[in-house]
Amino acid sequence: MTRSNISWFRRGVPMLAILLLSGCSSLSYYTQLASGQLALLRAREPVADVVADPQRDPRLREHLRTSQQAREFASQHLHLPDNQSYRLYADIHRRYVVWNVFATGEFSLDPVTHCFPIAGCVAYRGYYDENAARGEAALRKLEGKDVYVSGVEAYSTLGWFNDPIISSMMNWGDERLATLIFHELAHQRFYVKDDSEFNESYATFVEEEGTRQWRAARGMPPETASSETRRRDQLTQLVLATRDRLKALYAEPLSPQVMRERKAAEFERLRDEYRQMRDSQWGGDKRFDSWVYAPMNNARLLPIGLYDQWTPAFGALFRQVNGDWPAFFAAVEKMGDLPADQRKTALERLMRAD
Template identity: 60%
Template sequence: MLPIPSFVILDRARRRVVPLLLGLLLSGCANLDYFSHLAVGQARLLQAREPVSAILADPGADPQLQRRLALAQQARSFASAELGLPDNRSYRLYADLQRPYVVWNVFATAELSLAPQTHCFPIAGCVAYRGYYQQGRARGAAALLRQEGLDTHVAGIEAYSTLGWFDDPILNSMLRWDDERLAAVIFHELAHQQLYVPDDTAFNESFASFVEQQGLRQWLVSRGLPAQDGAGERHKQQFIALVLASRARLEQLYASPRSDEEKRQGKAAEFARLRSEYRQLRDSQWRGDRRFDAWINAPLNNAKLLPFGLYDQWVPAFAALFAQAGSDWSAFYAQAAELGELPAEQRHARLNRLAAGD
């Protein structure tokens, strides 16, 4: 997972983005109905909040809910005390929205392109999606885009960050995750409050993903718990690599001088290849791990590939920066902020050097 929604497709635990709502409200032009929808949706979310402390003290509250919220509060305190993340009321509140997702994001591309249809707003910058608090609105928007000949994808989002403009609550949709993922997402979203660079989604999400991963390692050690099972993470990275390789081949195809009809045929062949390679990998190496079957078996198009790589692209670079900072969180944040102030081209060059070990 920016003001309306991070891994949007692969891992529901990472389906989140940072809400652009404040920027939308400040822009005050164009699609007033859409802006009004966002304002009402965010207002209802804020109204649904209640202090976690009150729920924990309520003898009539659901014991399972109390257990999960108590753990979330321990992770929240750890985030500020041990990881140096913002100490505020975010994730010390709870909101039950009575729905499985907080928002639904609509991604769109041209039929023969992997360039996303972007939407730009003050403060948050440009993002490759549009978020909706109602599933029907998201589906309707996607249908209109398909009528224009675009590839579209609608993804449900369990959590997002308002970058500190509001006190973000723990949401009922977040409680579907296991304890480790719940803690990790709190670290991730607070990292967005710590540092956010407009117009650079890969930087923002990779930074937050590194904080999430390193923070979770420290959290598990602090609780005397074993490290996460490496097999699941390895399978996910292998799946991402398959999709990124397929996307790279599609980019070459779309940039080629072939006719549109030849490109359409090549596109269909590429998606068939992706499905075949996935099933071969799953059946030969994964020993029954079928968690990506639903994604691969559903219709594939360009828009569905957009989020891949955004959350992990620069994680090795931030890991190297953390090591250079002596594993000191304050020094790491200061150096990351300096990177964020560089022009985009220089920033990315520096990240490439860090990832390469220079």
């Protein structure tokens, strides 16, 4: 993911829904999903072949060589699936692999969801063609929806296919690529339908703890939060506070015109608070200006915080099993099998214990 779109808020990668027909969606939509996935599968080649080929870019070969060390570590030390995922490479010759379209009501923070037989319900629709994504967004906007289109550099098929390392990920550093491998293999190990907060928080914990152990295994010092990470987290908190205020606003019995005016005022408040923080605490660092000052709506706020909500709870669970990965995964699976309300209660209990 690039820093120019919303996905810089977290390292996690949105998942493309499994390619199965659903009666509520058009055949043309699934046709482009199937053809896009098939093209990606056809582009795959073993990483080992790329690394061994002296005609390939030396930087690419070295980056992929290091990625395979992380891939082996994932299976051998983190007890993540041992398959061909991320042992393959695909050059797609474009910046993003898919574009996701998010939509909400004009006065709602609830996403328009799309449900699939395997992946469950998700808060976006993915398109392999940018023009098709923007066409979908235009149609939803004509319906009065707030919409947002986000380019995505990688996605997971939850183990239904052997997912490759994609050329769109090659601008990432070695460690960031390793974290992606840990995160996505965690999804392959366990996934709960219709609970994105659980799935992403769990995979984010595996990513973070896996990265800590990966650094230790390589003799590297513990990672300290960079200034960019700290500032991104501070901005995330501003956005979450804005979302909470908007949620309260949308529950009020106001006329549409008054609601629009107050909605716009909340987005201006976000920009004002950001500007004060940027200038007084960050020394005028403008790296996030392009996101903050772009046209703002409810849909742009949807992905924020998705990857973090329950991460501390999974940290507490990991400590309860004394850092034993198989015991941790068994406990996660047991919790994931609970009804949704009981699962949430269990997570809240772990948060209090953290």
